[in-house]
Amino acid sequence: MVTELVKALTEFGPDIVEATGQTLYMVGLAILFATLAGVPIGTLLVVMDRGHIAAFPPLRAVLAxxxxxxxxxxxxxxxxxxxxxxxxxxxTSLGTAAAVPPMAVAATPLVARVVETALREVDRGTIDAAVAMGASPWQVVRKVLLPEALPAVVLGVTIATVGLIEFSAVAGAVGGGGLGDLAFRMGYQRWEAGVLLACVVLLVALVQAVQWAGESLARRLNHR
Structure with missing residues (x-):
């Protein structure tokens, strides 16, 4: 197994490096867009709930x-x-760039829900105190809800990023590029076992690196 892995890295090194870069490109852009969309959606799911600072249950029900x-x-x-x-x-609907929109769309609901869960953990007394001091709903969100929930939000985005790494492998199997595409073309269709193993090892390493980075950042942001 080790011999096959070394052989694959020697013979197909440039292909593996290129595929890794494509995976990072897909996942990085997709999680960026998913976070930009998911954080506001998750916030609205909380603040528009019954009894909250901007209660609007009918619209919240539609959004949910x-x-x-x-x-x-x-x-x-x-x-x-x-x-x-x-x-x-x-x-185009094929290639690395074409995989980003569906990946971002798929990750946005997950980011929205983890943000919603994180914001619901914020102490209601802190929110009520800010409102009592005259803070507007936008100020409560910006200065209370999001700062207090930031470590949990980071962990949620980390989970979503790990999920996107899996999505990138699926997208690669249908022409999206990246490690999934390389594993399918070279590892499965041509049965280059070393390439398949290299792709698996790299995907596992990416997941571990993302998880470690997310947890480390969340600990740094947690001042409780």
Whole structure:
């Protein structure tokens, strides 16, 4: 096994490096867009709930339905269903860039829910004190809710990033590039066992690195 791995790194090193870069590109952009969309959505799910600082239960119910629907669709189906949208954005439904929109869409509901969970853990007394001092809903969100929940939000985004690494492998198997694509083409179709093993090792290493980085950052941000 070690011999096959060394052989693969020697013979297919440039291909493996390129595929790793593609995976990092897909995951990095997708989690960026998912976070930019998911944090506001998760925040709205909390503040628009009954009895909260910007209560609007009917709109929250609609938003929650959309989020739950997004979470219930398997990624491979979402990848296919969003192909026209992807072509509209990037001009093609194949390749590394084309994998980013469906990955971001798939991760947004997950980020929204973990943000919602994190914000609900903020002490209600702290929120009520800010409101009593005249803080607007936006000020409560910006100066109380998000700062207090930031460590938990970071851990949630870390979980979403790990999920996106898995999504990138699925996207690669259907032409999205990255380690999943290399593992399918070289490791499965041509049965280069060393390449398949290298891809698995790199994916595991990426997951471990992301998890370690996320947990370390969350500990640094936690001042409790």
């Amino acid at each position: 339905f959309v989020v739950n629907t997004g979470r219930s669709v398997p990624f491979i189906i979402l990848l296919i269903a969003l192909a026209p949208f992807t072509r509209l954005l990037v001009g």
